Amino acid sequence: MPIQVLMPALSPTMEKGNLAKWLKKEGETIKSGDVIAEIETDKATMEVEATDEGTLGKILIPEGTADVAVNTPIATILADGESAADLAKAPAPAKQEKAAESAPPAAAKAEAPAPKAAPAPQAVAEPDPEVPAGTEMVTQTIREALRDAMAEEMRRDADVFVMGEEVAEYQGAYKVTQGLLQEFGARRVIDTPITEHGFAGVGVGAAMTGLKPIVEFMTFNFAMQAIDQIINSAAKTLYMSGGQMGCSIVFRGPNGAAARVAAQHSQDYASWYSNIPGLKVVAPFSAADYKGLLKAAIRDPNPVIFLENEMLYGHTGEVPKLDDFVIPIGKARIVRSGSHVTIISWSNGMSYALKAADELAKEGIEAEVIDLRTLRPMDTETIINSVKKTGRAVTVEEGWAQSGVGAEIAARIMENAFDYLDAPVARVTGKDVPMPYAANLEKLALPSAAEVVEAAKAVCYR
Amino acid sequence: MAAPKKAAASSPQDKTDGGSPPEFTREQELKALRDMLLIRRFEEKAGQLYGMGAIGGFCHLYIGQEAVVVGMQMALKQGDQVITGYRDHGHMLATGMEANGVMAELTGRRGGYSKGKGGSMHMFSKEKHFYGGHGIVGAQVSLGTGLAFANNYRSNGNVSVTYFGDGAANQGQVYESFNMAELWKLPVIFVIENNRYAMGTSVSRASAQQDFSKRGASFNIPGMQVDGMDVRAVKAAADEAAAWCRSGKGPMILEMQTYRYRGHSMSDPAKYRTREEVEKVRHDQDPIEQVRNRLLAAKVSEADLKAIDAGVRDIVNASADFAQHDPEPDAAELWTDVYR
Numbered sequence: 097m098p099i100q101v102l103m104p105a106l107s108p109t110m111e112k113g114n115l116a117k118w119l120k121k122e123g124e125t126i127k128s129g130d131v132i133a134e135i136e137t138d139k140a141t142m143e144v145e146a147t148d149e150g151t152l153g154k155i156l157i158p159e160g161t162a163d164v165a166v167n168t169p170i171a172t173i174l175a176d177g178e179s180a181a182d183l184a185k186a187p188a189p190a191k192q193e194k195a196a197e198s199a200p201p202a203a204a205k206a207e208a209p210a211p212k213a214a215p216a217p218q219a220v221a222e223p224d225p226e227v228p229a230g231t232e233m234v235t236q237t238i239r240e241a242l243r244d245a246m247a248e249e250m251r252r253d254a255d256v257f258v259m260g261e262e263v264a265e266y267q268g269a270y271k272v273t274q275g276l277l278q279e280f281g282a283r284r285v286i287d288t289p290i291t292e293h294g295f296a297g298v299g300v301g302a303a304m305t306g307l308k309p310i311v312e313f314m315t316f317n318f319a320m321q322a323i324d325q326i327i328n329s330a331a332k333t334l335y336m337s338g339g340q341m342g343c344s345i346v347f348r349g350p351n352g353a354a355a356r357v358a359a360q361h362s363q364d365y366a367s368w369y370s371n372i373p374g375l376k377v378v379a380p381f382s383a384a385d386y387k388g389l390l391k392a393a394i395r396d397p398n399p400v401i402f403l404e405n406e407m408l409y410g411h412t413g414e415v416p417k418l419d420d421f422v423i424p425i426g427k428a429r430i431v432r433s434g435s436h437v438t439i440i441s442w443s444n445g446m447s448y449a450l451k452a453a454d455e456l457a458k459e460g461i462e463a464e465v466i467d468l469r470t471l472r473p474m475d476t477e478t479i480i481n482s483v484k485k486t487g488r489a490v491t492v493e494e495g496w497a498q499s500g501v502g503a504e505i506a507a508r509i510m511e512n513a514f515d516y517l518d519a520p521v522a523r524v525t526g527k528d529v530p531m532p533y534a535a536n537l538e539k540l541a542l543p544s545a546a547e548v549v550e551a552a553k554a555v556c557y558r
Numbered sequence: 559m560a561a562p563k564k565a566a567a568s569s570p571q572d573k574t575d576g577g578s579p580p581e582f583t584r585e586q587e588l589k590a591l592r593d594m595l596l597i598r599r600f601e602e603k604a605g606q607l608y609g610m611g612a613i614g615g616f617c618h619l620y621i622g623q624e625a626v627v628v629g630m631q632m633a634l635k636q637g638d639q640v641i642t643g644y645r646d647h648g649h650m651l652a653t654g655m656e657a658n659g660v661m662a663e664l665t666g667r668r669g670g671y672s673k674g675k676g677g678s679m680h681m682f683s684k685e686k687h688f689y690g691g692h693g694i695v696g697a698q699v700s701l702g703t704g705l706a707f708a709n710n711y712r713s714n715g716n717v718s719v720t721y722f723g724d725g726a727a728n729q730g731q732v733y734e735s736f737n738m739a740e741l742w743k744l745p746v747i748f749v750i751e752n753n754r755y756a757m758g759t760s761v762s763r764a765s766a767q768q769d770f771s772k773r774g775a776s777f778n779i780p781g782m783q784v785d786g787m788d789v790r791a792v793k794a795a796a797d798e799a800a801a802w803c804r805s806g807k808g809p810m811i812l813e814m815q816t817y818r819y820r821g822h823s824m825s826d827p828a829k830y831r832t833r834e835e836v837e838k839v840r841h842d843q844d845p846i847e848q849v850r851n852r853l854l855a856a857k858v859s860e861a862d863l864k865a866i867d868a869g870v871r872d873i874v875n876a877s878a879d880f881a882q883h884d885p886e887p888d889a890a891e892l893w894t895d896v897y898r
Contacts, residue, residue: 288738301689301704302704302708304689304705305704305705324697325697325701334895335675335895336676336680336682337690337895338672338675339894340671340682340684341682341684341689373896374896
């Protein structure tokens, strides 16, 4: 029976890609290991190698096709003795949705952010007060929004530079710094050795002289190697020097769970950094916020921890087309207004929160959803004003519950709005375990929209 | 790349080969004497104030090592940065920071360099290009490399002088920094102050490679062993290293072989070395006595030298007085300087 060649995934988070080129023609002999096609995503290009021997029977997806879902059959290979007539015996190409569902990465993402076709950030009901009415919007991926923010700030200020692993020639491990080397050159876009502790310290030292480094960590998991420099040197120097010497520096990179990378690559550090006076901590969700807040972070005279989320990089959103779109650090945003319960989240937690709000609305519960955007300084006022209105609150985060950001929010609500509460604050968090690898366990370890719905109903006594 | 160079002397007790370093002019000798005396008298006074309870917490004295910072500073030019660890009072005075401000920081008063919020280990001066004062052993090596990175980025011709001890030399980030410094040809002089003890652990008990000038060998960073008790040797090595850095050749390592007379901190048990060992170094190699003896041999009068000492004592006594009478920081200072 003819063998199907499936659209491969370049990474656990890849959902679809473009079939750039066929290198073999129908009827050509194929040996195991032969490169038969090239596929590409916005991040990378990969060659598709044959793992079977025979003859290329039929090309099912012509070259130049965009957005081919992972696991879609792209060609058939005929074994020895088979002919084109046998093609009819090949199993019918599975429907794309089904193929995607059966793929391990897709399974892990069943509760992951809204699919790209329906970009989550636009699902918001409330207009962004930072954007003047009538502003022209452009649709961008979060990856592009981040890149544009850095490029704009580098054009504006010659003291701004980017350093980190693979930020230059590789174009960014997650392609966030794509094109920066070409525009700004190797002096300002600097590939470092794999040496987080060392280059974080070099960045802080440079910042102490007045330069404004953007230090990219390939992920915040690796920043644990550098956390001494971040906390003891970057966060504390201004205070220890009596205000003489501080540092304007941004530490940025993906934080929290990606997909199927297990415990050492899937930790949320939001509560760790938000514990530290001297640091500002930003964790946006929408593409516009990613751009506006990164620009603000680069300009901020203090050290800023800018927590991104790998699962969101490919998501698109509407970004205002303004010459200088900067969102102030420290301001939350009400992205959906409601009167029954307040749901507070940030970063990828917002995807669960917004989905849950949709579900709750169907059952007559109107949730007010607050995107915190900045964790330190925390916009307590926006939270408290909302809770005074709704009397109920649910926090949503991917990090662990103990000493988590949700615990802090709950304490602030208790301190400032105790008399307004009609129910104890509920927390939806990551489970109290290291992140497991197996797809089903990973899904269980993360929060879900269903858990947010359940928590919201519980505080509404429904 | 130049081959690692060998030192004039191999250890402070064992000044044998290599001959004498270039002579100082009389003015240089007098300046070195005065600057070293200032550090010594200051540290003696700090020790005294600590004993009186006027200084709290940790207090690490620099007595015995004065020739290192004074000799290094003589080779620097305007804008060159200095950064070090927690044994930092001598470095600050050498860069020209005021004794009053340093002493008042030790006593935790508002007139201290950090308004009383940093203490002995955490002081800075933007004006004097002194970047601290760091309490985490080895952290200043990456930071100092970052200062050199900034010099390179700005092409300003300045050099970062990054001091650390024989103990810090075993930290991992030191080698991460060596790698980047040589890779990017950064103008940084790594000054390893080998005073032979990391707290109470002797070099021989902590270091597989005890020749610290070779610690950059796997990164092709040249190194020199220097008699850190002879201010002239220090200055000569510093001149060479600074020229090397300024010419774009990258970093250089200077191992300063020196000795601390006092304990690691004020609560040192003094059980890990003998009193005789300390006395021998003091007697044979004291950096200040070396200069005094040369000046006396050159017919400078005892009275002139006494006048220098008296001038230094006046500065130190005034600083002690200031540091004990200056008010503590205002309570409102608790909340300032967290963000700017």
